[in-house]
Amino acid sequence: MATFSTLFKLRAEYRWMLFAAFSFNFGFYMLIPFLAGFLKEDLLLSATLIGVVLGVRSFCQQGLFIVGGLLADIFGNKRLIVLGCILRATGFWLFLFSESMVLLFTAAILTGFAGALFTPAAQSYFAAQKDISRAQMFSLVGVARNGGELLGPVCGVLLLSVSFDVLCLTAGAPFAIFAVVFGFLLSNGKKSSPSPKEQREDKVSSTSNICEMIAGVLTNTPFIKFSVLMTGYFMLINQISFAIPIHIVNQNGAQQDVAWVLTLCALVSICLQLPVTQYCEKRNTPQYWIRVGLALMGGSFLVLVPDWSNSSQLLHYLSLSALAIIFTFGTMMSFPFIMSQISEFAHDRSVATHYGFFYIFGGIGLIFGSSAIGVAFDLSELNDNLAWYSLAIIGVLTAFLFGIVMPSPEKIQANQTNASPKRQG
Numbered sequence: 001m002a003t004f005s006t007l008f009k010l011r012a013e014y015r016w017m018l019f020a021a022f023s024f025n026f027g028f029y030m031l032i033p034f035l036a037g038f039l040k041e042d043l044l045l046s047a048t049l050i051g052v053v054l055g056v057r058s059f060c061q062q063g064l065f066i067v068g069g070l071l072a073d074i075f076g077n078k079r080l081i082v083l084g085c086i087l088r089a090t091g092f093w094l095f096l097f098s099e100s101m102v103l104l105f106t107a108a109i110l111t112g113f114a115g116a117l118f119t120p121a122a123q124s125y126f127a128a129q130k131d132i133s134r135a136q137m138f139s140l141v142g143v144a145r146n147g148g149e150l151l152g153p154v155c156g157v158l159l160l161s162v163s164f165d166v167l168c169l170t171a172g173a174p175f176a177i178f179a180v181v182f183g184f185l186l187s188n189g190k191k192s193s194p195s196p197k198e199q200r201e202d203k204v205s206s207t208s209n210i211c212e213m214i215a216g217v218l219t220n221t222p223f224i225k226f227s228v229l230m231t232g233y234f235m236l237i238n239q240i241s242f243a244i245p246i247h248i249v250n251q252n253g254a255q256q257d258v259a260w261v262l263t264l265c266a267l268v269s270i271c272l273q274l275p276v277t278q279y280c281e282k283r284n285t286p287q288y289w290i291r292v293g294l295a296l297m298g299g300s301f302l303v304l305v306p307d308w309s310n311s312s313q314l315l316h317y318l319s320l321s322a323l324a325i326i327f328t329f330g331t332m333m334s335f336p337f338i339m340s341q342i343s344e345f346a347h348d349r350s351v352a353t354h355y356g357f358f359y360i361f362g363g364i365g366l367i368f369g370s371s372a373i374g375v376a377f378d379l380s381e382l383n384d385n386l387a388w389y390s391l392a393i394i395g396v397l398t399a400f401l402f403g404i405v406m407p408s409p410e411k412i413q414a415n416q417t418n419a420s421p422k423r424q425g
Contacts, residue, residue, distance in 0.1 A: 003140070006136055006140065013185050016181065016185055019144070020174075021148070023178065024088075024174060025147075026147075026148035026152045027092070027171040028171070029152030029156065030159070031156060031171035036054060058112060059112065060108070060116065062116075062363030062366070065116050065357075065360055066353070068080060068118070068121065068356050069120035069352040072117075072124060073213055073350045073353050074210070077124050078186040080121035081118045083117055084115070085176070085182065086114075087111075088115070088172070089172040089173070089179065091111035094110065095107045095164075096164075096169070114175075119355075119359065120355040121352050124352035124355055125186070127351055133281060133340070134343060135280075136277055136281070138335065139273045139276075139336045140273075142332075143269065146273075213353045217350065217354055220346070223342070223354060226342075229398060230362070231368065232397070233294060234361070234362045234363075236298055237297070239391060240261060241262065242373065244261055253316075257320060260321075261320050261323070268332075269328055269331070272332060273332050273336075287337075287403075289337050290402060292330075293335070295396050295399040296329055297327055298394050301392055302392050304385070304388050305385045373391065
């Protein structure tokens with residue numbers, strides 16, 4: 001199988017990192033989808049307070065990615081990955097004491113901040129490998145994460161039937177285990193045991209280094225354009241778990257319909273992500289496949305324009321299945337190349353900072369996308385399909401603007417060539 005043959009081309013540390021990517025999503029989706037229900041049903045917290053808790057967790061992750069990226073470039077990816085694992089495990093285990101508001105919010109903050117620490121560092125670490133192409137590397141990352149996202153909720157349901165305490169302990173365990181494993185396994189890429197003179201020089205230069213890294217990102221015009229345009233990608237990527245559940249509720253559907261769409265998306269991605277990436281690499285440029293993927297992601301929602309509510313159950317599931325498959329093919333075509341392009345734009349300098357900055361735009365896209373499509377649903381009396389037309393326009397317009405605004409592969413290569421002497425100096 002292509003996935004396994006490519007996997008074994010990687011060095012052991014990257015195979016462990018992929019296993020960690022699976023385990024992290026496995027642990028995350030084992031707990032977080034059931035946290036709100038536990039806080040509401042068992043602790044009798046108000047919906048407003050639950051929303052604040054979950055919002056704090058999301059903000060501490062999405063809003064602080066740039067901090068994690070800067071710290072990773074200063075102290076090394078390894079240290080931030082290990083620290084993030086420790087904080088995520090601690091945060092999950094603190095949910096055991098959710099009766100205390102202080103500890104509940106501490107758990108939410110630690111859980112979110114942990115993601116802000118290890119995500120840019122992990123992406124930078126993946127981008128640094130030389131065994132396979134970066135696009136194929138991020139394809140494997142997508143496969144691993146989808147596997148964890150698929151199996152985590154299943155295990156979470158089983159453990160929740162035992163107790164919420166067992167669920168929290170189990171969800172935090174992978175992070176604690178990998179904190180130890182990575183402490184021994186990963187290379188840091190930073191000098192070890194610096195001399196006292198070097199330590200003093202590091203302290204003096206740390207502020208200027210941070211300013212230089214931020215300035216390097218903000219003056220990287222192609223990267224800024226790319227990040228702004230990719231808010232369209234993030235506006236679309238969240239709609240399977242936002243717009244589709246709302247649509248199914250509006251159609252008087254069942255929750256298993258949502259589960260079917262999510263499961264099908266994950267299964268298609270797990271089975272076909274790497275072969276699709278390998279095919280795309282041979283046929284055209286990353287820029288081309290990003291455009292095609294965005295258009296497919298947005299256009300997939302047009303499958304729901306016909307009114308299937310009065311159709312047979314078979315047609316209902318066929319429409320949802322077609323949406324899931326087309327949408328997933330769009331993400332499989334675009335995601336690996338989007339992730340690999342970030343390190344290309346960074347010219348291998350301050351890569352984690354670039355990923356952290358990129359994810360800020362991702363957070364903006366997620367929030368704006370959910371808000372805009374929520375408004376479209378609320379205005380459905382104007383047109384029942386306003387949400388689907390809006391998503392199609394977002395996908396096609398983002399793809400169109402990407403083709404106009406972004407530089408050609410030849411210009412990117414020329415920029416990288418011109419940047420290389422600066423790296424040496």
